[in-house]
Amino acid sequence: MKLPSADWRTRAGLDALTAVLGVDEARFVGGAVRDTLIGLPVSDVDIATRHAPDGVVALLKAAGIRVVPTGLAHGTVTAVTAGGPVEVTTLRRDVATDGRHAVVAFTGDWQVDASRRDFTMNALYADPASGEIFDYFGGLDDLAAGRVRFIGDARSRIAEDHLRILRFFRFHARFGQDDSIDEEGLAACAERANDLMALSRERIAAELLKLLVARHAVAVMALMIEHDILRAVLPEIDTAAAGRLAALAEMEAAHGIPADAIRRLAVLMPPQAATAVGARLRLSNADRRRLEAATAGPGCEGPQGLAYRFGPQIACDRLLVAGEDPAPALAWTAPALPIGGGTLVAMGMTKGPDVARTLKAVETRWIAEGFPDAARTRAIAAELVAQALGGAIIA
Template sequence: MAVTLAQADWRARAGLAELAAVLGTNDARFVGGAVRDTLLGLAVADIDIATRHTPDSVVMLLKDAGIRVVPTGLTHGTVTALTAGGPVEVTTLRRDVVTDGRHAIVAFTDDWRVDASRRDFTMNALYADPASGALFDYFGGLDDLAAGRVRFIGDARSRIAEDHLRILRFFRFHARFGDLVDPEGLDACTERANDLMALSRERIAAELLKLLVARHAVAVMALMVDRGILRAVLPEIDGAGAARLAALADAEAVHDIPADAIRRLAVLIPPDAAKPVGARLKLSNADRQRLKAATAGPGDEGPLGLAYRFGAAIALDRLLIAGADVWPLRDFVLPALPIGGGALVSMGLARGPDVARALKTVESRWIAEGFPDATRTRVIAAETVAQALGGAIIA
């Protein structure tokens, strides 16, 4: 019995059937992640359509049908159709003419198998008829998907030579979908690991951060360390880092905290490597700050005090990595110190630097007492001012 694509929610998105009809029943098929993830029962975010029409023809057909179209990548055959249900990428069938491991020059074709042969893994080369859901599998992708095996199409070394990023994609897809490691693919990635040096660090970072939150991230990262996959581009990641990642993942599971890529990257590298690694991977300023702060320990003011000082995200990172209790943060709402410097002046403290110092003392006591209300805080403030003045408590 032929396997067909389930009638998933995304297939009923507004405007999608109209778009497929405009492109023609025999000239357009769903392809890639939407097909793969639907077969696995996963949610689908992005929809891709492959078509026999040339890019110029696609633009003309969509405009004539009143469908807005954006020429997002014409040289590679891609346009984006703006349907009522969201954007859909439409790409002309193509073959690689010249590749250098980072970029490709393509030529267009009308042969579905040729288009499938240039894709990376068999599970990503599955096509589906938009109307009937009939599946087209040219390289055994359905069997590999069922077995949880990420397998390169054709010769693994050739696929990697075409695009070096496929080394990281192999491990990322295995971390997400894999149950069986394909030995040919693993050996090819190991042999060609130094090819990663030719890639931009932004591309490396994007793949690595996605990998780190996949379901088998811990086991796959240990495998990558064992095979020296990242040694040329991230030598800071070693066996000790892989062990710290395993401990962090256990802590996240115990506390039912979702995996976080920056938090996990922080434990993969030594603390003193946070600044150079963040810069090398061109992370955002916010992520660089988290990377540096994550391993600083639980502090000495308790979980809530830590969250007050540094924010809930950094507090959660530091507590989880330190193996400390994070439950107090569950319902934590950032409080505001219910007193200001003006109140301290009204209690007799002279304006100037003494006010700032006294207010810091009040704040520290307020945190230590668990953020008491305004009445108790005023007592703390009065005691602090009295101590500063060397006199009696001012109520």
């Protein structure tokens, strides 16, 4: 079988790079091969080579190709070509693993390198010149069937790298067919789910957020909840979460709103858990604030009031998570409050904190009345100024 033609294969500098590495000494590997075979766009290109890391560096420098030693101890360097960076990694075998890190040795054996990878569909290699595909573990058949399958014994692969539990589900959500899943892999992940506790929360968050927006995220998350995959690290996710996620996904689709990982994470937990979950997963400050906001409910000022106060994204999140229509918030441009503090001063108020408080009250009434025009807003202001001054309404 041959690798189909694809835009990435004509990137500037790629042919020169593979020529420098040499015939039979370098092959494309991993996601670029997998995704090209099923017609998906490719962003990152990886090359595996039999050259030792120092040899790769020497070859590239001699050819005038800039090289960055991004992971030299693990055999990886980055070649900077005119068409973008390309990671070049020496063939490896694992010497020792602890579920988080691996000690590797270098090898010249393609199949040994393939055997240390996670899933069969990720262990496909392609000759840069001829496009010939090299498949050592049935990855082509699994890719065609939409079957995510561990290479060799699933429990051993998970013991080597605990993150493979989450990757198994994420890859199934992206490449799997319907609701089917490799039963051996599922059983191994369920058996070893507590291994996730040994991982950094950043790595867990990165995989989970990617999973939540994958094609079959709803069905796969339901399966993960059913088998308690995430309970060790996210006990806040209850059995009803799968139904809430399904309802959210239906609303997103109905309104033509793209799936969003933070919004979907918000619907998996009770509102009071958002702060703790955001901190535990070490989300960015912006994502933590958004997660907390998404669980705050629809508010009492209506969709447009939400959009005015918090912006369209937060309004959309809060309404969707609450099961309400976000369209009134999205198909609307927020106006500016027609008056300012100077108007209140002109009505008799003294500059200071009372002006700010009264203006805030005017704004609240203005929102409640549906954002009326300037004349009505001045009337609201006059009424509230009069109350503040304890006198008659000011025209």
